[in-house]
Amino acid sequence: MYDNHTHTYYSCDVSKEKGSSVFQICQQAIALGLKGVAITDHFDIDGVRDGHFAPLDHDAVFADVMTAKEMYKGKLDVLHGIELGQATHMPAESTELLNKYPYDIVLASIHAVRGIVDFHEIDYSQMERERYIALWELYITEMLDTIRWGNFEVLTHITYPKRYYVRDGITDFPDIKNKGREYFEPVLKAVIENGKILECNTSGYRQPIGESLPNEDLLRFYFELGGRDISLGSDAHRADHMGLRFKETAEMLKNIGFTHYTHFKNRKKIYEAL
Numbered sequence: 001m002y003d004n005h006t007h008t009y010y011s012c013d014v015s016k017e018k019g020s021s022v023f024q025i026c027q028q029a030i031a032l033g034l035k036g037v038a039i040t041d042h043f044d045i046d047g048v049r050d051g052h053f054a055p056l057d058h059d060a061v062f063a064d065v066m067t068a069k070e071m072y073k074g075k076l077d078v079l080h081g082i083e084l085g086q087a088t089h090m091p092a093e094s095t096e097l098l099n100k101y102p103y104d105i106v107l108a109s110i111h112a113v114r115g116i117v118d119f120h121e122i123d124y125s126q127m128e129r130e131r132y133i134a135l136w137e138l139y140i141t142e143m144l145d146t147i148r149w150g151n152f153e154v155l156t157h158i159t160y161p162k163r164y165y166v167r168d169g170i171t172d173f174p175d176i177k178n179k180g181r182e183y184f185e186p187v188l189k190a191v192i193e194n195g196k197i198l199e200c201n202t203s204g205y206r207q208p209i210g211e212s213l214p215n216e217d218l219l220r221f222y223f224e225l226g227g228r229d230i231s232l233g234s235d236a237h238r239a240d241h242m243g244l245r246f247k248e249t250a251e252m253l254k255n256i257g258f259t260h261y262t263h264f265k266n267r268k269k270i271y272e273a274l
Contacts, residue, residue, distance in 0.1 A: 001243070001246055002272065003038065003243055004105060004231045004264070005083070006025050006235075007019070007083075007237050008020055008024075008061070010056060010057055010060060011041040018238060025236070026072050026078055027239070028239035030075055038264070039065050040081035040105065040107050041056055043082055045086060046086045046090055046112070049093075052117045058101060062080060077263075079104040082098075082106055084109065084152065086142075087151065088149050094151065105154065105263075108146050109157065110143055110160065113135060113142050114142075119139075133173065136174055140183060143187050147190040148190070154233075155199060156199045159209075162176060176218070184214070188227060199213075200213075201235050202235070203234060203235035203236075203244065205244055219252070228260075229262050230258055231261060231262050231263075234246070260274060
């Protein structure tokens with residue numbers, strides 16, 4: 001299998017001491033028996049502009065990935081990617097960046113909406129309910145804006161804010177179990193209609209949310225709406241996070257009806273049987 005969503009210590013939220021190099025990520029991928037791995041370090045373009053995050057060293061990542069491609073040729077397919085956050089906050093600059101490097105895969109993420117730095121940096125236990133409901137509604141709107149912008153392959157972890165609502169003890173909103181289809185129907189339809197790929201992100205299994213992002217019911221709903229293309233990503237922030245529960249997740253996806261998952265080369269999708 002391919003892990004389409006991994007981070008090295010170049011990412012702004014990963015320290016060099018706790019994170020892993022491109023080469024350590026690749027070595028772990030081989031140890032797990034993965035066929036390929038995409039290095040998709042974070043670049044939240046507005047957060048870098050505003051000084052909240054350190055800039056990504058794009059040249060260093062690219063150099064390491066190119067070296068790893070040769071080093072592990074015949075053992076592992078090493079892909080050059082990026083997780084681009086909030087592209088629609090700076091669309092011209094985002095497009096300029098994506099034209100500069102020969103990416104294999106571009107992940108689109110919404111880690112923040114206008115007015116906040118990142119969902120993970122907020123203490124929701126101290127926030128008025130109306131405020132975090134408004135943030136959620138804005139999150140859905142900005143996801144739709146990102147899909148319409150369209151210069152990406154995979155829409156990532158679509159229930160992202162819930163990770164931090166749950167972390168801070170808010171378990172009654174958003175009610176993904178009972179209202180997830182209502183929240184996400186416009187998003188999932190837009191993904192399908194615009195030819196984008198939905199990510200099944202397994203990072204939630206190592207976090208308090210305790211489920212994939214999105215959860216099984218939303219994956220079923222995506223399939224019912226006509227979605228057939230899915231991307232698998234561990235969202236690893238160090239090597240030992242990689243491939244988290246991929247075998248169980250593949251079985252879940254097959255039980256839903258999916259027959260394949262996608263990986264990417266030169267921003268073109270390639271199908272692999274589950």
